[in-house]
Amino acid sequence: MKLELAGLTGALAVIAASAAAFIAPSPATAESAAERAVTTRQAGFKQIGAAFKAVNDGLRGGKPDMAAVAAAAGRLETHAGHLPTWFPRGSGPESGARTEARAEVWGDAAGFADAAANLRTQTARLTALAQGGDVAASRTQAVQVAAACKACHTKYRQED
Numbered sequence: 001m002k003l004e005l006a007g008l009t010g011a012l013a014v015i016a017a018s019a020a021a022f023i024a025p026s027p028a029t030a031e032s033a034a035e036r037a038v039t040t041r042q043a044g045f046k047q048i049g050a051a052f053k054a055v056n057d058g059l060r061g062g063k064p065d066m067a068a069v070a071a072a073a074g075r076l077e078t079h080a081g082h083l084p085t086w087f088p089r090g091s092g093p094e095s096g097a098r099t100e101a102r103a104e105v106w107g108d109a110a111g112f113a114d115a116a117a118n119l120r121t122q123t124a125r126l127t128a129l130a131q132g133g134d135v136a137a138s139r140t141q142a143v144q145v146a147a148a149c150k151a152c153h154t155k156y157r158q159e160d
Contacts, residue, residue, distance in 0.1 A: 037091035038099045044079060044086050051076035052145065055126065059139050069138060070130035076145070077123035084116045093158075100158045108155075115152040122148045 054072035058064050087105050091097060105112050126141040153159070 034091045034095035034097035034099075037086070037088050038097045038101075041086035041091070041099075041101070044082060048076060048079045048083075051079060052142075052149075055130075055142055055145075059135070059142055064135055064138075066130055066133045066135065066138070070127060073123065073127040073130045073138075077120070077127045080116075080119045080123045083119065084113065087112070102156050102158050105156045112152075112156055115148070115156065119145070119148040119152065 051072050055069055055076060058066075058069040058072060087101065089106060091099065092101055092103050092106055093099060094103065122141070122145045126138060126145050129138045129141050
């Protein structure tokens with residue numbers, strides 16, 4: 001009987017150790033979290049790009065549909081507001097994830113936060129102007145939004 005219990009106890013120990021190996025966090029788990037953050041970030045920027053393209057395309061016409069421009073500007077503003085959440089710690093180049101974000105995003109967190117806030121401010125102005133139907137001012141403000149994007153990309157994005 002003792003021999004059977006010893007064998008059973010040993011077998012249970014092996015099973016428990018095996019289960020712990022599957023449950024314990026591994027470097028691959030951390031990498032997966034970083035990869036998920038990068039994927040979320042890329043999807044968000046695609047939404048920003050699509051909304052800004054719709055704004056610019058709408059403003060190019062001789063008589064723009066300002067309701068459509070305002071709707072696209074509103075989407076742009078919403079996505080710009082989410083931008084800071086797309087950069088969680090551990091999702092930068094140090095993670096091994098394929099990202100175009102530079103380490104400065106996290107190393108200069110205050111500067112990055114200011115750049116993101118500027119984009120939100122510029123997109124909010126664009127939305128307000130477009131909702132008001134001011135075509136000329138909306139076109140001018142779209143240039144300011146583009147400048148806010150470029151300023152952030154210059155400092156915080158690794159270009160190909």
